[in-house]
Amino acid sequence: MVVTIASLAVLAAVPWPVYSLLALRQVRDWRPAEARKAALGLLGYAAGVAGAWALLPQSLPYLAGAGALWLLGERIRAHNRWGAWSGLPPGSLSLAPHGPWTDEAYFRKGRERYGPVFKFTRYFKPCICVIGHERAAEILGKKRDALGLPPLAMSHRIPKGYIRFMAPEDREALRVILREGLDCALNEARMARLRAEIDRRMEAAVGAGAFEPRGFCHDLTTDLMLDVIYGVMPGDPAAPAFRAAIATLRRGEAERAGEPEIEAALVRLGALARERADRGDGVLQAAVGADPGRAEDETLLRNLAYITLLGSTDVGDFIVWALKILSEAPEWLADLRAAPDARLADMCGATVKEILRLEQSEFVIRRATEDLTIDGFRVPKGWMIVISTRENHRDPEVYDAPHAFRPARFLGGGRPVVGYRPLGAFDRTCLGAPIVDLVGTQVVRALARGIDLKVTGGDPRRYAAQHWRPNPAFRVAFACRPKVA
Known part of the structure; x- marks a missing residue:
């Protein structure tokens, strides 16, 4: 019983970053259709865990082990030095941070902590934040041929x-x-x-x-x-x-x-x-x-x-x-x-x-x-x-x-x-x-x-x-x- 409860607790923690982000109204209002799809995905995940518990309870520890590895990987990616060996800037790639949606000073705090170039995640996508007039001019001017625009849906x-x-x-x-x-x-x-x-x-x-x-x-x-x-x-x-x-x-x-x-x-x-x-x-x-x-x-x-x-x-x-x-x-x-x-x-x-x-x-x-x-x-x-x-x-x-x-x-x-x-x-x-x-x-x-x-x-x-x-x-x-x- 203890193993089952522990396994269910780990499996419940796996989707928590996604759930907590979708709980923010500003995220749901920004992209309602994508938020609905993500919510359906969460429901599907919950149904799968419930099905495994009901039909194959012996599989729960193995599923929980996989979930624990995923959570560990997510925490490693969230460390500000992750990717430094490959040349990535500092910053956290936590899967679903709330800061970009809830804190007006999020980017200022990022600059103070990591410097004017740092990585972060926005709606599950990895991003690089750049602060500074000269850097902006260089990117939008000299490097514009290597840039595209994320298209608007319309x-x-x-x-x-x-x-x-x-x-x-x-x-x-x-x-x-x-x-x-x-x-x-x-x-x-x-x-x-x-x-x-x-x-x-x-x-x-x-x-x-x-x-x-x-x-x-x-x-x-x-x-x-x-x-x-x-x-x-x-x-x-x-x-x-x-x-x-x-x-x-x-x-x-x-x-x-x-x-x-x-x-x-x-x-x-x-x-x-x-x-x-x-x-x-x-x-x-x-x-x-x-x-x-x-x-x-x-x-x-x-x-x-x-x-x-x-x-x-x-x-x-x-x-x-x-x-x-x-x-x-x-x-x-x-x-x-x-x-x-x-x-x-x-x-x-x-x-x-x-x-x-x-x-x-x-x-x-x-x-x-x-x-x-x-x-x-x-x-x-x-x-x-x-x-x-x-x-x-x-x-x-x-x-x-x-x-x-x-x-x-x-x-x-x-x-x-x-x-x-x-x-x-x-x-x-x-x-x-x-x-x-x-x-x-x-x-x-x-x-x-x-x-x-x-x-x-x-x-x-x-x-x-x-x-x-x-x-x-x-x-x-x-x-x-x-x-x-």
């Missing part, structure tokens, strides 16, 4: 893939089309219209009581992106159909919509885009105006759909952080409100840059397509390379008080010579940077000139879908700021 729905994952020549051709389209779309009339829509939506929320800001911000930025990309303004009769299709894609990214529903939404967006191809002045119309054949290019049309989705998500999440951070910086908010118009634009721009430095820029991930060497350490082919933008943006050698919110460091359009890369780097820099700047600046301006901000909740922060976010309990209320006599 890329397979686009004939030549999403722009970030295209073959280089296809990606550059599409970048030219999008860059020219954005140059046309972001004209003075549209920029004035976008600013007015931001003001209108924020003013409409005044007096509505506390609300969950992420949904509000995503609704706003979806409408802004539909205007820029498709030339569809909020009051347009076609706007509800566009919004519904984008909402389906958003549910698909959260794995809450199936492939047939997602495909139907993409087909619907393609049809809507063709109907609008000769009406409006968005990116779509600029692209089709230069070459009418592009109205039938599924790669272009589906990229526009996902650019609208991902752009609205990222810009919306940025606004949420702007509300959270400015609510915690009353002195800077007071300076904004006291600033003359001639100086306010510079202060708003500096505020946007500082928020991007602190939040929404977590890391750059690449996959080694061949064996590499970084700082003398070997990076095996197939391993993930995680460049911690978040820690690079908190480098005390570049930034005074690196963890503090100090927008004044960017006044006058200033920025550090190296290391500030909130929107990508080199050939993968985000084309939507002007949209982020326009929207962010206008939100800050609205808070400076007419709207008071009250918040509740927000801490502790939670990791979700590649970014740290305020706590789900975070709530915002807008009020009219009293006029100064």
Whole structure:
């Protein structure tokens, strides 16, 4: 009996790292389908152990012995010197660490303990973390031909893939089309219209009581992106159909919509885009105006759909952080409100840059397509390379008080010579940077000139879908700021 109990205890310990990781909500929310598969695997394992206990109890000690060897091997891999003989950097390859999901300081602590290059595991995959501006520039610049990108799940729905994952020549051709389209779309009339829509939506929320800001911000930025990309303004009769299709894609990214529903939404967006191809002045119309054949290019049309989705998500999440951070910086908010118009634009721009430095820029991930060497350490082919933008943006050698919110460091359009890369780097820099700047600046301006901000909740922060976010309990209320006599 003692042997049986001991055997069952060992066999129960074998899947514990997987079970404990899946117990984290942020992991389950990040990849629900994979989490469900892993949970089914755990159930299958438990059923197998129960079957062995019921049918072949004499096999339990042997199974437990194998399990004990596996646990020992896992602990050996978790030792920071494991792999040193083959040139691997220090760090732990524990199978399922919680730190990347639960501790904002995980990578900083890793650097302090192991140095600027160390190994770790993220969702059961071995990774190399790299911290440091010069190292990041070398990897993303000189060594980029030996790197690939881990594809987003949605890329397979686009004939030549999403722009970030295209073959280089296809990606550059599409970048030219999008860059020219954005140059046309972001004209003075549209920029004035976008600013007015931001003001209108924020003013409409005044007096509505506390609300969950992420949904509000995503609704706003979806409408802004539909205007820029498709030339569809909020009051347009076609706007509800566009919004519904984008909402389906958003549910698909959260794995809450199936492939047939997602495909139907993409087909619907393609049809809507063709109907609008000769009406409006968005990116779509600029692209089709230069070459009418592009109205039938599924790669272009589906990229526009996902650019609208991902752009609205990222810009919306940025606004949420702007509300959270400015609510915690009353002195800077007071300076904004006291600033003359001639100086306010510079202060708003500096505020946007500082928020991007602190939040929404977590890391750059690449996959080694061949064996590499970084700082003398070997990076095996197939391993993930995680460049911690978040820690690079908190480098005390570049930034005074690196963890503090100090927008004044960017006044006058200033920025550090190296290391500030909130929107990508080199050939993968985000084309939507002007949209982020326009929207962010206008939100800050609205808070400076007419709207008071009250918040509740927000801490502790939670990791979700590649970014740290305020706590789900975070709530915002807008009020009219009293006029100064």
